[in-house]
């Protein structure tokens with residue numbers, strides 16, 4: 001029996017050596033290693049073998065099997081490699097490509113575009129002003145006197161005695177009126193800067209939208225109906241607007257604007273910003289006749305508007321560029 005094993009080994013080795021193309025190799029595999037192969041049938045020798053030969057025979061068959069398998073694997077690798085090389089590198093032009101990762105508009109930019117659109121439909125043009133401002137436009141022409149707490153150097157990013165990063169987009173009201181004659185109907189959207197400690201609701205840089213409407217006989221009814229139309233367009237037909245008396249140096253009378261909105265089934269009044277009728281001192285500063293012209297103005301925090309609309313809990317998420325956040329919008 002052991003002699004038979006030896007013969008099988010010689011025969012199989014010769015067959016493997018002789019298999020020099022893929023087809024011959026496959027035939028070898030079927031003949032020797034396959035489920036109906038010679039190695040498998042040699043396993044039946046075991047039951048007829050002498051008890052003292054059995055361990056040796058069993059071991060011998062196992063060794064032969066792994067030897068042939070290893071030889072086969074190696075040969076297959078070298079044959080496969082050779083034929084692949086001959087055919088050149090494998091490029092499957094029908095394989096689907098990797099989809100490119102698409103960028104998207106930042107949620108703040110989406111909200112800004114939508115605000116421009118909503119106010120545009122009401123006849124408001126957009127205007128721009130510089131972020132690096134002088135005291136004249138940030139304070140003086142807006143009727144904010146020297147001793148006003150808003151001018152405290154600790155509450156502003158001053159660059160020198162007279163220049164600072166603007167703290168409000170109200171500066172653009174002045175810049176527009178300086179170079180345009182009424183009627184004026186603009187919104188201005190952009191960044192403002194205040195040295196606030198960063199937390200969930202404060203950032204030293206954020207965005208505002210400013211509105212200004214100047215014409216003859218503009219009243220608070222125009223102000224409130226404009227804000228109401230905005231609220232309906234932006235927060236839905238159920239939204240309501242409430243004006244609460246307040247004070248701003250550049251409007252008289254002044255008001256805080258609250259919007260009653262329903263977000264995810266929850267209805268609440270949310271304070272969104274300030275507004276009022278343009279103060280006659282502001283008209284004088286830009287050379288408009290306060291006896292002839294009237295107007296309203298408003299200013300809202302854009303992050304606040306976006307946070308309320310989408311239920312965003314932390315202002316810092318807007319600026320961190322975390323795709324897990326940004327991809328949701």
Ligand code: DAH
Nearest residue numbers: 168251274275276297298299
């Ligand atoms: N500029 C004000 C602020 O930053 C907001 C504001 C209030 C703007 C009243 C206005 C206004 O135009 O009329 O707090």
